[in-house]
Amino acid sequence: MADILEILRLTKRFGGLAAVNDVSFSVPEGGIVGLIGPNGAGKTTIFNLITGVYSLTEGEVKFKDRSIVGLPPYKIADLGITRTFQNIRLFKNLTVFENVLTACHLSASYNIFESIFRLPRFRKEERDLVRKAEKLLDIMGLTERRDLVANNLPYGMQRRLEIVRALALDPELLLLDEPAAGMNPDETEQLMKLIGRIRDEFKLSILVIEHHMDLIMGVCEHIVVLNFGVKLSEGCADAVANDPKVIEAYLGTTAEA
């Protein structure tokens, strides 16, 4: 299987601090890769570097064999990479439906003049957008809440809506930043199933940051462990869980204890 995303010797320094230092890994097409590590390990920084929110200091990010370094975030989104946020960032005052409809915008191509004069292409494409948004809400089980203002949604559903909004862009690579944060074990298990289902149904690849080890071990085929900006270990779930360096990073050494 070809790699959809390749990260090569990625480095990001904030002043003297190397938040990410010489990290390389890749996400295979159709794969689910987990990114774990203690707080401050540089996981979210990597997401920000991939999506163009931060500019990288050194290294290379390749999406479908094409360098995406230096592209602005909206272009990277257009190419097919999208993400969710650790601290949910929905369009809070818009309804569930409007959140998804807004994100569908790349599927339409009518211009400003066509919208001001309501020309035929505007009306046709707008109908298609509405249909697409409704279909997505239906697949993800949010149809009943479509008219609820996003801010009034229960927490778990806000996370789910953020994923739906990301899917509205027809991404090929989905980055999930702690999707299970603040969820109880029950909700976490549901989410785990959802992530697998999304991958199969929407035919995309997923890179997920998570602290819930059950989720990571259950759903990811490949795991990358970071600590202090450096890649500690990499491999399948069992190999990573038994790696002494990983155990040390999470639990400390016996000498310290």
Add this chain to the structure above:
Amino acid sequence: MDWSYIQGILMLAGINLIAVLGLSLLTGFTGLFSFGHAGFMAIGAYIGALMTVSPTTTPAGLGLPFAVGVIAGGAAAGIVSYFIGRITLNLKGDYFCIATLGFGEAIRLLLNNVQIFGGSRGWPGVPYKSTLPAIVIVDMLAVIFLANLVRSRHGRNMIAVREEELAAQISGINVFRYKMIALIVSAVYAGVAGVFFAHYMTFIQPKMFSMTKSTELTIIVIFGGLGSISGSVLGALILTALPEVLRAFEIWRLVFYGAAVILIMISRPKGLMGGMELTPAGIRKVRMERRARLDAQKEMRNGQEGEGRNG
């Protein structure tokens, strides 16, 4: 009160409304506050007057028809806004606001020193061309264009920028471009309003386009409610007419004006309309949102009771 007096107030309200609608797109829908839109009105007024003033009264005048003045005034404001946007739209939050304030003042001070336009003494002899029907037609067109824009993917993208800029970028929205579009549209609206203003007053002076005017426009947008076109319309009508209605109170009228604005802000923090629209679809939307909220609450209460029973 005779008809010509009422007509005068309506015309002023209508002219204000053109500028307010544009500002509503920028502030209410895209989330950028401006304290310099009087500057764009001034550009519209002076360029418009330049087109229509007869060469016999002012050597600079071109003596062209009023329609040419309207188009030229709007276009000039739009072009200037593009260059202003290029340098200021990357500024975050309050800094953009301060930059627009500086721009508005700069335009006023520049005009103070352009002697062919009469400098700070003002420019008399602008033909009286603004009629109530013309203003009403332009207002209606302005509302229709704005409403259509806001309910398209482009309008939704602007709202997304207002709601959550980072998420908008990640959703493939070119934030800079949409801020620019909102700024240009708002400047064109302000420019057209300036042309009508000049051809209503028949005399223009840089002082008319001071920061007070910019602030007045922004207050109307906030008073009417951010993100509501009907709010902007109501706001422009009420807040333009209010000082006139209060004229009986003489020097106290501005105090009442201020008190009225504060009262609305306290009783309705989201403004008169607060994101709602006074249209059948707008009212339906509010009712659907309320029903969805009540349903969700009911469901959650039931869920808790259920858990209580089980536990």
